[in-house]
Amino acid sequence: MAVEFSKVDDLLVVAPTGEIDHHETKEIREEIDEMILSTLPKKIAFDLSRTTFMDSSGLGLILGRFNKVSALGIQMELVNPGEKIMRIITMAGVDKIIKVKGVEK
Secondary structure: OEEEEEEEOOEEEEEEEEEEOOOOHHHHHHHHHHHHHHHOOOEEEEEOOOEEEEOHHHHHHHHHHHHHHHHOOOEEEEEOOOHHHHHHHHHOOHHHOOEEEOOOO
């Protein structure tokens, strides 16, 4: 699992690649939090187009970041989830909490 970051103006794109599971979440969380606090963007987009698997730890990672950035006044959205990832997001009800864009059909 790797996470790539890119910043364009006030948008921080967080792009995890591969699997987001309990083996990876602590390290990923620390890396993402450090980037958020060092750049303080106005908006964050989690680009899930290259995420191949996500378990409940991955959902917890996303929801935890959402709560953290919301407290800082930063907007967050999920973009480009594949069909499998979107199914997990929907089953967990995360799409009712966090805006999802670019859904594969």
